[in-house]
Amino acid sequence: xxxxxxxxxxxxxxxxxxxxxxxxxxxxxxxxxxxxxxxxxxxxxxxxxxxxxxxxxxxxxxxxxxxxxxxxxxxxxxxxxxxxxxxxxxxxxxxxxxxxxxxxxxxxxxxxxxxxxxxxxxxxxxxxxxxxxxxxxxxxxxxxxxxxxxxxxxxxxxxxxxxxxxxxxxxxxxxxxxxxxxxxxxxxxxxxxxxxxxxxxxxxxxxxxxxxxxxxxxxxxxxxxxxxxxxxxxxxxxxxxxxxxxxxxxxxxxxx
Amino acid sequence: xxxxxxxxxxxxxxxxxxxxxxxxxxxxxxxxxxxxxxxxxxxxxxxxxxxxxxxxxxxxxxxxxxxxxxxxxxxxxxxxxxxxxxxxxxxxxxxxxxxxxxxxxxxxxxxxxxxxxxxxxxxxxxxxxxxxxxxxxxxxxxxxxxxxxxxxxxxxxxxxxxxxxxxxxxxxxxxxxxxxxxxxxxxxxxxxxxxxxxxxxxxxxxxxxxxxxxxxxxxxxxxxxxxxxxxxxxxxxxxxxxxxxxxxxxxxxxxxxxxxxxxxxxxxxxxxxxxxxxxxxxxxxxxxxxxxxxxxxx
Numbered sequence: 001x002x003x004x005x006x007x008x009x010x011x012x013x014x015x016x017x018x019x020x021x022x023x024x025x026x027x028x029x030x031x032x033x034x035x036x037x038x039x040x041x042x043x044x045x046x047x048x049x050x051x052x053x054x055x056x057x058x059x060x061x062x063x064x065x066x067x068x069x070x071x072x073x074x075x076x077x078x079x080x081x082x083x084x085x086x087x088x089x090x091x092x093x094x095x096x097x098x099x100x101x102x103x104x105x106x107x108x109x110x111x112x113x114x115x116x117x118x119x120x121x122x123x124x125x126x127x128x129x130x131x132x133x134x135x136x137x138x139x140x141x142x143x144x145x146x147x148x149x150x151x152x153x154x155x156x157x158x159x160x161x162x163x164x165x166x167x168x169x170x171x172x173x174x175x176x177x178x179x180x181x182x183x184x185x186x187x188x189x190x191x192x193x194x195x196x197x198x199x200x201x202x203x204x205x206x207x208x209x210x211x212x213x214x215x216x217x218x219x220x221x222x223x224x225x226x227x228x229x230x231x232x233x234x235x236x237x238x239x240x241x242x243x244x245x246x247x248x249x250x251x252x253x254x255x256x
Numbered sequence: 257x258x259x260x261x262x263x264x265x266x267x268x269x270x271x272x273x274x275x276x277x278x279x280x281x282x283x284x285x286x287x288x289x290x291x292x293x294x295x296x297x298x299x300x301x302x303x304x305x306x307x308x309x310x311x312x313x314x315x316x317x318x319x320x321x322x323x324x325x326x327x328x329x330x331x332x333x334x335x336x337x338x339x340x341x342x343x344x345x346x347x348x349x350x351x352x353x354x355x356x357x358x359x360x361x362x363x364x365x366x367x368x369x370x371x372x373x374x375x376x377x378x379x380x381x382x383x384x385x386x387x388x389x390x391x392x393x394x395x396x397x398x399x400x401x402x403x404x405x406x407x408x409x410x411x412x413x414x415x416x417x418x419x420x421x422x423x424x425x426x427x428x429x430x431x432x433x434x435x436x437x438x439x440x441x442x443x444x445x446x447x448x449x450x451x452x453x454x455x456x457x458x459x460x461x462x463x464x465x466x467x468x469x470x471x472x473x474x475x476x477x478x479x480x481x482x483x484x485x486x487x488x489x490x491x492x493x494x495x496x497x498x499x500x501x502x503x504x505x506x507x508x509x510x511x512x513x514x515x516x517x518x519x520x521x522x523x524x525x526x527x528x529x530x531x532x533x534x535x536x537x538x539x540x541x542x543x544x545x546x547x548x549x550x551x552x553x554x
Contacts, residue, residue, distance in 0.1 A: 006350050010362070013347050016420065017369045020380035023390055027383060034388075080276040087269050091277070098280050101529060104473050106521045108481040108498055112505055112514060113287035116294050119304060136283035168268040190371065197373035199484055204505060214375060221379045221488060225386060233376045244371045248364060 021237060028230035045231035055216060055232070062196055062213035065127065069134035070191035076135065077142025077191075078184055082172060084143070085150040086158075102140035107200035110137060115204040125207030133205045137198065138191035145190065149183030150176075186247040193243050197236075288522075295515035304511045313516035322500070322517065329497035332411060333479035336418035340426040340475045341468065343419075348430035348467075352437075363431070370424040374478075378417050378488050385413060385489075413489040414496075418479045425474035433467025434460075466536035473528045481521055497521070 028046070032039025049055060083089075084096055114133045115125075123129055157179070161171035177184070199214045206212055217236070220229050295313055300306040316322060351362050369377065384390050385407040392404040407413055437460065445455040461468075479485075483498030490496075495503075497520065504514025 010347065010350055013343070013423075014365055017365070017424070019390070020377070020384045020420070021369075021372070023383040024376075024380040076275070076279050079272045080279065083269075083272050083276050087273060089269075089273050095276060095280060098284060101525070102280075102284055104470075104477065104529075105525055106477045106481040108483070108501055109291070109518050109521055110287070112501065112518055113291040115505060116511065116515065117287045117290050120290060132283070136287075139279065139283070172268070193371055197375070199375050200482060203502065214373070218375055218484060221375065221484075225379075225382055229379065230383075233379055236373055236376055240372045241368060244368055245364075248367070252360065 024230050025234045025237070027227065028234040030227060030230075033227065045227045046235075048228050049231055049235075052228075054211070055213075058211045058213045058216040061127070061210055065130045065134055065212065066192045066195035068131050069138055069195045070188050072131070072135040073138035073191045074142050074184060074188045077139040077144075077187060078146050078180075080139070080143040081146035081150055081180075082176065084147055086155075099140045099143050102136075103144055107137070107198070111201040111204035114201070118205065125205060126210040129205045129207075130202060130210065130212065133201050134195040134198065137201055138194050141194065142184075142187035142191055145187040146180055146183045149180050153179050182251045185250050189243045189247040189250075193240055197240070291515050291518065294512055295519060297512050299510045299512050304509065310512075313512045314519075316513055317516060317520070325495055325497055325500045326520065328494050329480050332415055332418065332496065333476050336415050336422065336479050337426075337472050337476045339415075339419050340423050341471065344423060344426040344430050344471065345468075348427050348434050351427070351431050352434040366424050366427050366431075370428060374421045374482065375484050375488075377421050378485050381417055381420055381489065382408065385416060409490060411490070411494065414486045417485040417489040418475075418482075421482075421485060422475040422478060425478070426471035429470035429474065430464065430467045433464040433470075437463055463539050466532060466539050469528065469532040469535050473525070473532065476528070477521060477525060480524070 029041050029043065030039055031042035031044065080095070080099060084092065084099075110133070114129070114136070118125060118129050157175050158171050161175045162168065166174065197214055199218050202212050202215050203218070206215060213236075217229070217232060220226065220232070294305050296309050296311070297305040298308045298310050298312070317326075351359065351366070354362055382389065386392075387404050387406070387408065389407075391407065392401075395401045396404065407416075441459050441463070442455050445459045450458065480496075481498045481501075483496070483502050486494070486496045487499060497517070501514050501518050504510045504517065
């Protein structure tokens with residue numbers, strides 16, 4: 001491939017990725033009710049979202065679940081990464097393979113298996129069931145992210161702390177945690193994004209009393225192109241964009 | 257270095273190992289075992305399933321209805337996986353060979369769609385391929401077509417949606433495996449007289465096969481399971497596997513059949529995971545290791 005055709009190809013793939021998102025973003029400011037023509041710049045669709053109480057409730061619910069699930073997942077995933085990196089124990093390999101498999105296992109299978117489990121245990125579908133399922137969804141990603149970071153740094157730093165009399169928990173808290181903080185933070189941010197965006201699992205494990213944003217967006221999207229959906233999607237995209245950028249900044253800054 | 261575990265260390269160690277096992281047991285193993293169990297139970301219109309063992313649900317998977325769903329799903333998912341692979345490989349290769357200052361930025365531009373909500377990206381695609389979409393507007397404006405193309409609610413729309421949504425999931429694992437390649441290997445092959453094609457076929461491709469398989473897992477399985485893509489872009493023409501499973505749980509209330517049909521996905525995951533292990537062992541042992549050993553010996 002010539003240098004120019006290579007550049008052109010890269011450019012075209014990025015166009016493929018970003019043109020639809022750009023169109024969605026631009027149309028969200030379109031004053032016209034239908035997306036057939038440009039009717040002038042307007043923020044009215046964003047204002048309409050703010051007046052939609054059901055939507056705001058769903059957004060708040062999603063935010064609550066995402067914050068709690070991301071925190072729990074970070075705790076579980078971080079602990080798992082420490083186990084896998086520092087200790088050797090029977091079944092360590094099986095544990096590692098299990099976590100890797102979880103990161104690629106189809107979401108829909110996770111959704112229906114949790115639904116069956118919750119119903120079999122007669123748990124009411126709602127905040128708690130979502131929290132458990134989303135924690136299970138996110139924790140493997142945190143474990144993999146933190147583990148990748150732990151592979152990079154020196155085991156002897158902890159041994160030094162231990163030799164100086166720190167307990168294992170203290171050594172991990174004061175030496176390992178600060179060193180792996182960027183990966184832990186990135187893991188939290190990515191978990192938050194995963195939870196805020198999840199449709200496949202939430203569809204199954206939430207009940208009518210507890211509506212979440214992605215499921216609500218899905219029911220809106222199925223009705224076709226609407227300007228208020230453009231605005232809502234644009235907001236969701238902006239949220240993901242800023243979180244991913246933040247995660248990147250955190251991990252890249254510390255590495256230098 | 258020999259570690260002398262102190263009582264404090266072992267307490268934390270035991271607790272964290274136990275916690276991790278508990279997590280995997282409760283959140284992964286238990287739900288999947290229950291799912292497997294329900295696949296062998298009888299359906300019940302009131303309580304979702306009744307405790308009597310049967311193979312009927314798996315027998316129903318061989319009925320023409322389900323085979324038709326499965327065939328349509330696998331055909332579309334395979335097409336999008338193949339197109340993603342063909343489009344992503346040269347892209348990931350170019351990305352891995354880009355200058356060190358530019359590369360993080362180029363990579364970031366792939367990571368952003370990777371993390372953006374797939375549902376929203378699928379929706380954004382309607383703005384492109386819908387009857388009033390940009391593709392039709394541009395083609396009409398340029399005089400390429402006389403009437404708007406009917407792209408939406410077709411198999412093509414679903415295929416385009418899968419390709420658009422999952423392309424970043426193919427690029428990133430491919431990039432990771434290509435970036436790790438030792439450029440000396442390709443040079444060595446060239447020095448030994450191999451052409452570009454031969455070098456690619458005998459050296460580059462086998463070494464990056466783990467990335468290829470990982471990318472295929474990340475595109476193929478979600479293409480089969482993500483019900484929102486065919487439901488948004490395909491309308492109600494053909495039911496695909498994801499929608500079939502979802503309907504058994506939320507509409508038809510035939511949980512045992514839904515559980516049994518989801519076993520197709522789990523089976524495919526296991527097969528692909530084994531393939532991944534095989535290719536990565538081959539890439540690490542069969543090619544890389546002897547060369548590295550020789551270099552280390554010198």
